[in-house]
Amino acid sequence: MNRRYCQAVLATLLLLAVNQAAGELDRLNDQDLSEVSGQGGIYLSGDISINEMGGPIENSYFGRCDDPDKKCGARLAYRLKEGGGWMVLDEIKGDFAFEGLTLRVRSIDSGFGGDGEQFNGDVMEIGLPDTVRFNDVRFRIAGSNTFRPTDPGFQQTDIFAVEMQGEVIMEGNLLVFPTGNP
């Protein structure tokens, strides 16, 4: 008996609460709505490694980076002509680390030497991390006659190779927005 009584009270309370909540929902008028905005943003720290060591295993079966028959690093090939050769970004490897890349939507209506007022709109702001740490980042740009280095008749001419190591200073904000008349 006592238990039933409790259930009834609980049910009544719930109903009341629901009613109460419904009573609190109000439509926002245009004025109020204009003050609502998505706030905050995203803060990222990252560590991206692209085939830095050639994977978890290095042995005679799976291969080693110094094995001439095997290759380490990613390869990106782009064909410039039907039936022609390939432009390649080859042996991409290394490790980038950054702390404090931010991403947010920013409303600009001032600054920029007077441009802000004229622009008066929203942009996506990518806050660059002040430094990016490169750990033995390498890639080479080359021309190749086959897509894969293991294809028959493979020939490749390296145009140049880049190697980067250490802290790169990269400060500022990258602002991205639509242009034209959207």
Next chain:
Amino acid sequence: MKLTPNLHYRAKRVPGIVGTSFVLSVLLAAGMANAELEDLSENELSEIDGAGIGVVLEDFKFSHGTDVPDADGNQARIFKIGGLRSTDGRDVEIVVNHLYISGNGSNYGQNLSPVNLGRLVNPYRIDVVDGNNIGIRDKAVLEFAAPALVDVTQGYDCMNSGALAGSGVCSSRPATADFMGERPDVGMQMNVAVGDDRSANINIHAKSAVIDGSYLRLWGDDDRRQMVGQFKLNFHTPELSINACSQDGLSCGSRITMTNFALELAIGNQLQPVFFDVDGTGNFVVEVAAIDKPAPGAIGADGLRGSSNAETWDFYEDYYTNPDYRSNLHIGNFSVGDRDFGSARVEGMLIQHLDIRTRDLAP
């Protein structure tokens, strides 16, 4: 054969109420926005254009280089460009000692400060444009463009680092006392090593550089089934200097200074685009095809329009007179140390045929 890239990515997101409140406000906004939707009239719709992406770098500063090795031979920072070879087969390695993009007044990269690149009202753009609007018929053209040139009444002189509004066609503004402007100082100090010879240390610096009006356009050619392009570089700087220093950078030779340096380089145009290819031996090929000769009799003996096929004549008239197809180089004053060699101008260069092919020097 191990090609699969290993991608590790760790991201941290600042937790909090941000997410929830954002979802709520979006929901509320969605309800309200419904009532605000209205049909567009035909007239309004015809004004709509495919929008591209504008990119502006605000308070930007970039610097990287190679450090002098410490006592153990370790280097904290390395930036090298290698894989090159001299004609006699020796390896060429470019050690970049310092590459920088900085605000005005950097004193050849010594004092780095922030700068804006591109303006909100005239940004760098990545866009797919209608080829019919830029003279490339019935093609969608991928365009990477620097800020566009503007009317002389609104722009700034491209060269003068103290230019005021209404003095020229460049949109990027020079730095003033209270605004950093959009014209960066850029420079590169490098050591070019040919084999074991590390004697060449070359530094290039440009002050208050402007590349407004430059672009790279890429599209596909149906007949040759190939990627083609058009490249225009407008580079203006009040001072471009080159000097050579000893390897430790302490003693430098005379500085070659080119004041009021303007390069307007046009590689490829609507009539003669640049073709890119890699040949069967893996060598990179850049080609500008020669323009076709007119059919016999299409151009009259006196060369005038009246005695020629009008359409053919107009085509060649445009080819020879259009300033957009031509490259120019202006140097206000060329000096080495304290000796002045005066000004130099190369104007109206038209590339009629170009065929560049890389060659593998490896044995």
